[in-house]
Amino acid sequence: TTGEPSAPSPGGPLPAPTTAFSPTSISERGEDSSGTSPPTSPDILKPFLWDKNHDSCCGNFSRPPWVAGQVQTFSPGPRCLIYSCCAPGEGTTAALPAGPAAPPATSHRPALSSVAVSPPLTSNLTTQDKASPPLTSNLTTQDKQTTTPALTTASNVSPATAPSTIGDNLTPSHDKYKGVSVSYTFDNGTFTATLNVKEDECKPPECEKQHHGLCPCEIKNITMSHPLCEPPFEYLLEVPPDPSQFQLIDCVKPEEADTSLCLHWKHKDPFNSEQFSSVAQCNKTKIEYAFACDVHSQHDNTDTFKLQYLQPRTNYTCSSQVFYNQQLLTSQNRTIETDFGEPEAPQDFSCSAINATEGKITWIPPQNYFDRLSLCYSSEPNCRALDKTQNEMDLHRLTPFTDYKVLLQACVTGRIVRSGNVACTFKTNATNPSKVRDLSASHNSENSIWVKCKAPDQINGLRGNFCLEVRIGNTVVQNYSESECRFLVTDLQYLTEYNFWQAPSVCSVSLPDNAKALIIFLVFLIIVTSIALLIKQLMNVEPIHADVLLETYKRKIADEGRLFLAEFQSIPRVFSKFSIKDARKSFNQNKNRYVDILPYDYNRVELSDINGDAGSNYINASYIDGFKEPRKYIAAQGPRDETVDDFWRMIWEQKATVIVMVTRCEEGNKNKCAEYWPSMEEGSRVYGDVTVEINEHKRCPDYIIQKLTVGNRKEKANGRAVTHIQFTSWPDHGVPEDPHLLLKLRRRVNAFSNFFSGPIVVHCSAGVGRTGTYIGIDAMLEGLEAENKVDVYGYVVKLRRQRCLMVQVEAQYILIHQALVEYNQFGETEVSLSELHPYLSNMKKRDPPSEPSPLEAEFQRLPSYRSWRTQHIGNQEENKSKNRNSNIIPYDFNRVALKHELETSKESEQDSDESSDDDSDSEEMSRYINASFVMSYWKPEVMIAAQGPLKETIGDFWQMVFQRKVKVIVMLTELKSGDQEACAQYWEEGKQTYGDVEVHMKDTNKSSAYTIRAFELRHSKRKDPRTVYQYQFNGWNGEELLAEPKELVLMIQNLKQKLPKKNSTEGNKHHRNVPLLIHCRDGSQQTGMFCALFNLLESADTEEVIDVFQAVKSLRRARPGMVPTFEQYQFLYDVIASTYPAQNGQVKKSKHPEDKVEFDNEVDKAKLDANCTSPPETLEKTPEGDTEAGGTKPTEGAEGPEHAANGPASPVLTQSA
Incomplete structure (x- = not known):
């Protein structure tokens, strides 16, 4: 001391x-x-x-x-x-006073x-x-x-x-x-x-x-x-x-590092150290750890902190502290970047055989980040590393007639290697077998011999028969075909030399004397093994009767379509007995789009010869027989730039009046067909000696109809009317999901075809897959109507005999059956406006009175689609409280998924509308709302059908409106139905904030029929505001029909002016934007009626036809409870009939009386005139400056607004300055 x-x-x-x-x-x-x-x-x-x-x-x-x-x-x-x-x-x-000692104290x-x-x-x-x-x-x-x-x-x-x-x-x-x-x-x-x-x-x-x-x-x-x-x-x-004993370390497992982070306080044990054996030990229970990473935190006795379900390649800022006895001991900050996520798999991956020993692999590389590509296939022990920009590869030195499985991986190397995999299979083509073995010839009798051999080592194809040709000189005198290589050659002539050729084998046989004549044979054997290669055993498939068509389809599609696959694979892709010489000539090869899809010589379309031009009579096109009608069709490849003149020469010479185009000019950034017709701006074009003038261009949702006049400058004959129909709804890959689309296309084609027309010209890109599918549907429907049965298998075999690879893939073969089932089950339900009134009158008649009317029978044929798709997300325990009606739960496949957070990189509303990968939200990373995507008339555009928001889901509702860039909200319910809430009031006066979205009601106008409100939406992470209009239709109880549906029709015509106009140049591009959102109480009762009526009015205005059955059927596939009663179904017919009255057999498109309803502007009465009155002519000619953001100018013809023909639009609310 x-x-x-x-x-x-x-x-x-x-x-x-x-x-x-x-x-x-x-x-x-x-x-x-x-x-x-x-x-x-x-x-x-x-x-x-x-x-x-x-x-x-x-x-x-x-x-x-x-x-x-x-x-x-x-x-x-x-x-x-x-x-x-x-x-x-x-x-x-x-000094302290003297006194006794202090008493003992306790503490x-x-x-x-x-x-x-x-x-x-x-x-x-x-x-x-x-x-x-x-x-x-x-x-x-x-x-x-x-x-x-x-x-x-x-x-x-x-x-x-x-x-x-x-x-x-x-x-x-x-x-x-x-x-x-x-x-x-x-x-x-x-x-x-x-x-x-x-x-x-x-x-x-x-x-x-x-x-x-x-x-x-x-x-x-x-x-x-x-x-x-x-x-x-x-x-x-x-x-x-x-404090130095504590060290913060990263403890995440490498395989979880892409979506997880882990922090751990590692420490030497200061609590049990020997050097402190004489000292009271630190209390482990007094150590606490705090962690905070972004919005996630943890504070307890756990020394490890783990976060899951994070985004790959994302920085997370974390801080962590150690406390002893609730006091801060040490602290560290970390910025942690999650590992690379699993890359996307390559897209459009396909494998095909080039020939017997080569295959071709094509793909589109992933759009997100990856390091390299790796390709593996079954005969290679090691995988091949490819350049990441590579999109195709040829495989060489393959074994003929062998199945190969190919695996392509997009890899990224972080803490571990992750990969997005895609696989495909293909079979190399068959080729000639190897030579037969152990060839021998021996005596049998004086004028007969045995020719024997052993099978070749490699068949290189389906096993067939062994064939023997017996020749005298160059003349074949006998043919033999046996399942085994053992032939008895009889009836040989004396003093005659026979040659049997199979180089280099030579056999000689000497026969004994017969009538003093010595017969000497030089025997050469030829085994025509290509027969063994190419002969397939066709199946015996019976035609299907109409009564069992549906049951047969269900049986064959079961077990992943095993029976369909067996049928399809038994049909030879090419019938080699038909020669293909002209197409392979050197001067014709550049006229073929694909080197392996060539017309047979015997039925190719021959053009007239042009003097001095070798091959001028060739075009890649074949005559195809219909149902009991020879050469009803011409199946052609899509014209190339070099063959457009030839194509129009064929149209003129064959007198064709209908062209069916079953492709788009470009699909998936690949050229599929030249644009071989003039545009409306050009008016006409000259193709060699043929002139083509365009008179009309009409765009419909699934096809484009163009009226052309075709003439020939060298002939005095008048020009011919030719109708060009381009089907635009065939997806880039696969087949159309709804076979009804092809039935509708067939109706349009047959409406323009007549008995005096030449062949119907059908083409896609190669002229075999989609072309064969359309021809198969058309021909088989004729057979079904004529004979009440169909032989699809037999007809596809017939198609392949006339053009190779017709009906190219199994999915197309199945699609033909699906179209036949659709037609046989539901029939024709489309009706033109000019025939609607007498048609509807007959459909409502009961004959006899005790039986249901045809209209009732049509409604009863509607499929319910009840529980046809899963509804897992809406039925999860945490989401059940978000549903108003437990029977109306959106299907998982088309529910509207809400993103948790918008991307911050896009700053304005001019974001790309095209769908992208980030639109396909994973179930784990999205919030639930009771709303479904519903197909609109202008496919592939969609609408949203939603339930009325609950109080606790109002924020989600506005997030959905903002994320999907909704332009118009249609509200078809009151806030209360009796004593029950039908819809929470999701708007207020002034500004309201829901998460990152600020909603400001700018204007309100009321009439007796409906109310229009204008909202301005702003997002904290975006610069530009958006204007959203709400149309609230008043006084419609979902269980009752409207007494005056005219008001609803007028409201539809009014709100259409707020929606972006269809751009004819866009084709069928998919959009993530959904301009129209409709809701009632449960999102099905009034919503289903509105959506059906909206689509039917669009169809009537565009094509002058309606199909109530198909419109309702499409809605039922999209959401439960849509148009559930016959009364509602009949109501749709009645509304269209009253909207388009007929006079003398013609549709009367007189204007409706002008709506004189006075509007009461609750927000600013001074703006009433400016905001609520707009004459019809001004609505037809919307100035460019008033076009909604993200919208486009109206196209010509049928694309423009149609309301003028149906009466003036109702007063509208214009956007406030």
Whole structure:
């Protein structure tokens, strides 16, 4: 021990986090313990502190009497804790009155688990430089109870609690020692404890307040005394662990690093170390860990923090702290980047055989990031690394007639290698077998021999028969075909030399004398093995009767279409017995789009010869027989730029009047067909000697009809009318999902064809796949109508005999059957407007009265589609409360998924409308709302059918409106239906904020029929506002039919002006934007009626035909509960009939009386005239400046607004400035 206070090291030690300073009262001694008050000698006039662990007094003061029974503490060795307190007034002396010794005192040690306020998670308390100030802990004593003040800075810690004390005639000690604090600093492996007392009653001198050399996890009792305060206090110093023992590490597993992060505090065990065996151990339960990563946090005794379901390649900022005894010990910040995610699989992956030993693999590389491509196939032991920009590869040295499986991987290397895989299979073509083995010829009789051999080592195709040709000179005199290579050649002529050729084998046979004639044979054998290769055993497939067509289809499609596949694969792709010579001539090869799809010579379309032009009579086109009608069709490849003149020459010479085009000019960035007709801007073009003039261009959702006039400059004949129909709804890959589309196309084609026309010219790109499918549907429907049965298998075999590869893939073969089933089940339900009124009148008649009417029977044929698709998401427990009607749950395949967060990289509304990969939201990363995508008339555009928002889903509703760029909301319900809520009021006056979306109602106009509201939407992460219009139709109870549907029709005509106009140049591009959202109470009752009526009005205006059956059928496939009753179904017919009245067999398109309803503008009556009245002519000619953002100009012809023909539009609400 020393007589002077121990001064801190120069510059001060490193500060360390402070822990609670826990005083321990003397009252914790036993009942028999005794203690005396300090004597009143001058040496102890000041209050003082002593360390009971040390044998000598500290400073210049005498050691106070030792009190028996005190709590012992442990220390590595003798030390002196030099603490001293001055009397009030800094050093003044005050004698204590003489009196008896103070009675024994008791104290209550506070629980070590006292609650303390944790510092902010942003605290970053690590070992600092030596000049840093120490961290303090305020200890405040109060009556009977202590409170813990909140921390104000990173360096403050929660105070420990002081016990209640007992005193006789002296001032209670808790009044004198309140505000005591202790702090710890850490330096070179040990702590220094510093006592701090406020300037209240006593304050220790600056030189006598520190205790050095405290070891981590050491526990020490300290007693404080003052002559004016009784009794003394004992405080428990709990030294924290060594902060340098804690290290924050990344603990994520490599295979989870793309979507997870993991942080772990690794530490040497400071709690069980041998060097502290004589010291009270740190309490593990007092260590807590705090973690915060973005919006996720954790604070408990767990030293590991894990987050899942994160985005790959994303930075996450994390901070973490370690607390001991609820005080900050150390802190670290980390920025963690998640690993590369699994890349997308390559798209459009296809495999095909080039020939018997080569195959071609094509693909489109993924759009997202990847390192490399790797291609593997079954005969290669190792995979091949490919350039990441490569999109095709040829495989060589393959085995003929062998199945190959090809795997293509897009790989990315991060912590591990991840890959997006896609696979395909193909079979190499068959080729000639290898030579037969062990050829021999032997006698059988005087004029017959045996010719035998063994099968070849390699068949290289389907096994067939062995064939033998017997020739005399170059003339074949006998043919033999056997399943085994064993032939008995008979009836040989004497004195005749026979040659059997199979180079290089030569056999000679001498026969015995016969009638004194010596017969010598040189026998050469030829085995025509190509027959074994190419002869396939066709299946015996019976024609299907109409009564069992549906059952037969279901049986064959079962088990993944196994029976369909067997039928399809049994049909030869090419019939080699038909020669293909002309197409392969050198001067014709550049006229073929594909080298392996060539017309047979016997039925190719021959053009007239042009003098001196070799091959001028060739075009890649074939005559095709219909159902019992020879050469009804011409199947052709899509014209190339080099063959457009030839194509029009064929149209003229064959007197064709209808061209059916079953492709688009470009699909998937690949040229499929030249644009071989003039545009409306050009008017006409000349192709060689043929002139083509375009008279009309009409775009419909699934096809484009063009009326052309074709003439020949060398002939005096008048021009011929030719109709060109281009089907635009065939997807780039696969087949149309709805076979009804092809039935509709057939109706259009047959409407333009007549008995005196030439062949119907059908083409796609190659002229075999889609072309064969359309021809097969048309011919088989004729057979179904004529014979009440169909032979699809037999007809496809016939097609292949006339053009190779007709009906190219199994899906097309199945599609023909699907179209036949659709037609046989549902029949023709389309009706033109000119025939609607008499048609509807007949459909409503009951004959006999006891039977249902034809219209009722038509409704009963409608499929319900109940539970035809899964509804897992809407039925999850956490989503059930978001549904108004438990029977109306959206299907998973077309539900509207809400993104949790919009991308911040797109700053304006001019975002691309084309669908992209980020639109396909994963189920885990999207929120649920009761809403479904519903197909609109202008496919592939869609509408949204939604239930009326609940109060708790209003925010989700507006998020959906913003994310899907809705332009018009149609509300078909009141807020209440009786006493029940039908829809929460999701708008208010002024501005409302829902998450990141601010909704501001700008204007309102009311009429007796409907109300128009204008909203301005702003997003916190986007610059430009959006305008959304709401049309609320008044007074429609979902269980009742409208008495005056005219108002609803007028509202539809009005709101159509707010929707973006269809652009004819866009074709059938998919859009992620959904301009129209319709809702009622449950999203099905009134919503189904509205959607059906909306689509039917579009069809009537565009094509002058309607198909109520197909319109309702499409809606039922999209959402449960759509148009459920016959009354609603009949109502749709009646509304269309009243909207388009007939007069003398013609549709009367007179204007409706002008709507004179006065509107009441609730927001700004001064704007009434400007906002609510718009004459029909101004609505027809919308200025460019008023076009909605993201919309396009109306196209010519049928694409433009149609409302003028049907009466003036209702007053509209124009966008406020």
